[in-house]
Amino acid sequence: MELWYTEEHTPSVRFSIKVKEQILSAQSPFQRIDVFDSEEFGRFLTLDGLMMLTEKDEFIYHEMITHVPMATNPGVKNVLVIGGGDGGTVRELTRYGSIKRIDMVDIDEMVVDVCRKHLPFTSGGLGDPRVSLYFEDGLRYVRRFEGEYDLIIVDSTDPFGPGEGLFTREFYGNCHKALTDDGILVNQHENPYYESYAGAMLRAHERIEEFFPVCRVYQAHIPTYPSGHWLFGFASKKYDPIDDPDGAAWDALGLDTRYYNTDLHDGAFKLPNYVKRALAGA
Amino acid sequence: MGEPLTGMKKLAQSDAPLYEAMAEYRARRVVPFDVPGHKQGRGTPELTDFLGKACLSVDVNSMKPLDNVSHPTSVIKDAEALAAEAFGADAAFLMVGGTTSAVQAMIMSVCKGGDSIILPRNVHRSAINALILCGINPVYVDPGTHSKLGISLGMAAEDVEAAVKSHPYAKAVFVNNPTYYGVCPDLRRITEIAHLAGMAVLADEAHGTHFYFGENMPVPAMSAGADMASISMHKTGGSLTQSSLLVMKSGRVEPAYVRTIINLTQTTSASYLLMGSIDIARKSLATNGSATFRKVSALAEYARQEINGIGGYYAFSREITNGRDAYDFDATKLSVHTLGIGLAGVEVYDMLRDGYGIQIEFGDAGNMLAVISVGDNEYAIERLVSSLSEIKRLHSRDGIGLWDHEYIPPAVKLSPREAFYAERRRVPLRSSGGEISSEFVMCYPPGVPILAPGELITADALGYVLYAIEKGSLVMGPKDMSLEYIEVVEK
Numbered sequence: 136m137e138l139w140y141t142e143e144h145t146p147s148v149r150f151s152i153k154v155k156e157q158i159l160s161a162q163s164p165f166q167r168i169d170v171f172d173s174e175e176f177g178r179f180l181t182l183d184g185l186m187m188l189t190e191k192d193e194f195i196y197h198e199m200i201t202h203v204p205m206a207t208n209p210g211v212k213n214v215l216v217i218g219g220g221d222g223g224t225v226r227e228l229t230r231y232g233s234i235k236r237i238d239m240v241d242i243d244e245m246v247v248d249v250c251r252k253h254l255p256f257t258s259g260g261l262g263d264p265r266v267s268l269y270f271e272d273g274l275r276y277v278r279r280f281e282g283e284y285d286l287i288i289v290d291s292t293d294p295f296g297p298g299e300g301l302f303t304r305e306f307y308g309n310c311h312k313a314l315t316d317d318g319i320l321v322n323q324h325e326n327p328y329y330e331s332y333a334g335a336m337l338r339a340h341e342r343i344e345e346f347f348p349v350c351r352v353y354q355a356h357i358p359t360y361p362s363g364h365w366l367f368g369f370a371s372k373k374y375d376p377i378d379d380p381d382g383a384a385w386d387a388l389g390l391d392t393r394y395y396n397t398d399l400h401d402g403a404f405k406l407p408n409y410v411k412r413a414l415a416g417a
Numbered sequence: 418m419g420e421p422l423t424g425m426k427k428l429a430q431s432d433a434p435l436y437e438a439m440a441e442y443r444a445r446r447v448v449p450f451d452v453p454g455h456k457q458g459r460g461t462p463e464l465t466d467f468l469g470k471a472c473l474s475v476d477v478n479s480m481k482p483l484d485n486v487s488h489p490t491s492v493i494k495d496a497e498a499l500a501a502e503a504f505g506a507d508a509a510f511l512m513v514g515g516t517t518s519a520v521q522a523m524i525m526s527v528c529k530g531g532d533s534i535i536l537p538r539n540v541h542r543s544a545i546n547a548l549i550l551c552g553i554n555p556v557y558v559d560p561g562t563h564s565k566l567g568i569s570l571g572m573a574a575e576d577v578e579a580a581v582k583s584h585p586y587a588k589a590v591f592v593n594n595p596t597y598y599g600v601c602p603d604l605r606r607i608t609e610i611a612h613l614a615g616m617a618v619l620a621d622e623a624h625g626t627h628f629y630f631g632e633n634m635p636v637p638a639m640s641a642g643a644d645m646a647s648i649s650m651h652k653t654g655g656s657l658t659q660s661s662l663l664v665m666k667s668g669r670v671e672p673a674y675v676r677t678i679i680n681l682t683q684t685t686s687a688s689y690l691l692m693g694s695i696d697i698a699r700k701s702l703a704t705n706g707s708a709t710f711r712k713v714s715a716l717a718e719y720a721r722q723e724i725n726g727i728g729g730y731y732a733f734s735r736e737i738t739n740g741r742d743a744y745d746f747d748a749t750k751l752s753v754h755t756l757g758i759g760l761a762g763v764e765v766y767d768m769l770r771d772g773y774g775i776q777i778e779f780g781d782a783g784n785m786l787a788v789i790s791v792g793d794n795e796y797a798i799e800r801l802v803s804s805l806s807e808i809k810r811l812h813s814r815d816g817i818g819l820w821d822h823e824y825i826p827p828a829v830k831l832s833p834r835e836a837f838y839a840e841r842r843r844v845p846l847r848s849s850g851g852e853i854s855s856e857f858v859m860c861y862p863p864g865v866p867i868l869a870p871g872e873l874i875t876a877d878a879l880g881y882v883l884y885a886i887e888k889g890s891l892v893m894g895p896k897d898m899s900l901e902y903i904e905v906v907e908k
Contacts, residue, residue, distance in 0.1 A: 272799045275803070278803055278806055297796070299796060300803070303804075304772060304774075304804075305804040
């Protein structure tokens with residue numbers, strides 16, 4: 136007997152992984168949570184049946200969502216992570232001794248509990264003394280702050296279901312308010328390839344551009360996400376991720392990364408023509 | 418109407434006889450050689466693709482197994498009996514012409530041409546339309562105005578009592594329970610006063626479906642002893658748009674006569690989609706209503722707390738009650754006073770729609786209203802609150818120059834019918850002051866007339882109309898849709 140996990144990337148495209156064992160299936164007040172073990176990708180987490188991360192390729196996403204802004208402004212002291220219940224983004228942040236405070240807000244406490252128990256490779260950093268966890272809607276949390284954070288990372292699910300509010304104009308406006316005068320907002324920007332995701336990407340991009348003088352998009356190759364080609368949005372009040380980073384300074388930190396490096400930092404902002412054209416139309 | 422019965426089985430609120438009969442009809446795969454001509458959607462592929470085959474397959478006409486709304490003897494009769502039971506009424510009627518049709522049927526059931534009816538000025542236009550149709554004379558009661566919020570209230574029992582004394586031959590007292598903003602009158606006392614004078618009590622409960630099923634709600638008309646009530650099942654009850662219920666107590670009015678009145682104007686091809694949806698919504702309200710509205714109340718309360726926390730906005734609630742013209746308040750309504758951030762309600766309404774993709778119920782001079790209902794969840798509330806916080810941050814301004822009152826006392830010169838059918842003259846709206854209007858002018862929503870046929874166009878009324886147009890409210894009523902002209906009574 137064979138057991139396969141299948142995600143429909145579009146109504147007519149499927150992505151499947153052969154499952155060795157289902158570790159857990161739970162229903163939280165917000166979503167269905169599943170953890171599987173597989174030959175090819177190791178353990179992987181899905182929410183409402185959609186792939187969140189696998190043991191084998193999560194490093195790409197988490198390194199790219201963290202080190203690109205950190206290399207742009209190494210002076211970041213206070214960071215807010217919205218979503219990111221698996222802990223992978225926080226794990227990368229805790230590698231910077233210069234960061235004083237990491238607040239993580241996830242709507243679903245059960246995701247964090249499940250990841251702590253079954254995905255120690257991502258959740259390991261959540262115990263760091265600089266980390267505080269808050270369990271509420273990110274849209275609600277961020278509303279109450281003004282000039283509080285140097286960096287906000289939006290590590291959210293797709294813009295349907297619990298993550299929907301994190302792709303709205305009101306959310307980006309409230310993030311702008313919560314950031315310091317040289318603050319940076321990074322968010323996962325969906326994939327540009329399939330129409331249903333690309334639409335969400337363009338809407339998000341358009342809304343962010345209203346608030347931030349610097350708006351860039353960068354990319355990474357993530358094998359288990361729809362189309363494999365994933366975008367991140369970089370919005371900032373002051374620092375430009377293309378002109379400002381001091382690559383030598385970041386290299387001097389001596390962080391051992393598996394995907395990110397300072398050469399790739401520059402290349403990640405070099406987008407294919409079809410993506411450039413789509414963004415220009417936004 | 419007796420006990421709800423289908424065959425030998427006594428029906429319970431967990432049954433939905435009309436819905437079940439429609440499902441049975443679909444399962445039998447009947448070959449249709451009757452109307453509608455789309456024949457279960459087969460003839461209209463684009464429509465069927467859009468609305469779904471399941472929907473089109475039960476868009477049917479009356480037939481023996483599905484009863485007939487004009488003369489119900491089986492499943493519609495049972496559905497109506499269950500609805501009556503659920504609302505604590507003696508009889509209930511499925512209405513497919515919106516609550517407008519229910520309001521008009523109520524008025525026409527108790528008044529004839531030349532009769533008078535006592536009603537607050539902030540009634541929905543449907544009530545005044547009934548007066549035009551039948552030649553009934555209005556006796557308006559000032560509903561009262563909240564001085565800070567500038568909203569019209571629910572009418573004080575003492576003021577009703579005075580109107581009853583000065584118009585002892587009026588046939589009925591008409592009340593809003595609640596108003597659009599959620600304000601309720603002292604319905605029990607008003608009912609006592611009216612009944613003592615031999616008048617019927619008619620309640621427009623377009624926004625009060627949940628009063629019958631929630632906990633800690635204002636008193637609904639049937640519990641207060643009123644004679645008839647019009648209930649928009651589709652507004653907060655979960656049925657399809659345009660479907661409503663007329664519920665009543667027997668005694669001063671008889672159900673058989675009410676059915677006759679309804680049949681004067683109601684379609685003979687009533688939509689089964691609408692009627693079936695009422696049956697399903699009634700079942701859900703009767704079996705789950707208290708849990709549903711507990712959640713709705715909690716969401717509204719949470720939203721108020723958060724909105725008031727933003728500052729500048731005032732999301733009001735029960736604290737505005739005063740034992741008189743604001744006797745009670747429907748706390749599921751999320752009414753927000755916006756003048757504190759220097760924006761008219763209608764401006765915030767437009768910004769929410771155009772800037773944030775959020776459609777609320779209405780905005781007027783000083784307030785906006787979001788309807789919280791069975792279909793809402795926490796995410797939607799968070800989006801609303803966050804958007805309001807952004808609107809304040811980005812757009813708030815000094816509040817000087819904003820219109821801060823809403824109630825315009827009407828100067829009735831002719832009955833609505835006389836003015837409506839009088840010789841008319843077209844004059845520019847801006848210079849229409851001093852004329853008698855033969856048209857309605859209102860913002861929609863809420864659909865409460867600023868001017869009704871027969872009323873003097875006072876400086877106050879004209880000023881308010883021009884202000885509403887300038888602020889971008891959807892102002893309607895006059896034949897001239899550009900609102901440059903208004904028709905007035907030829908002197």
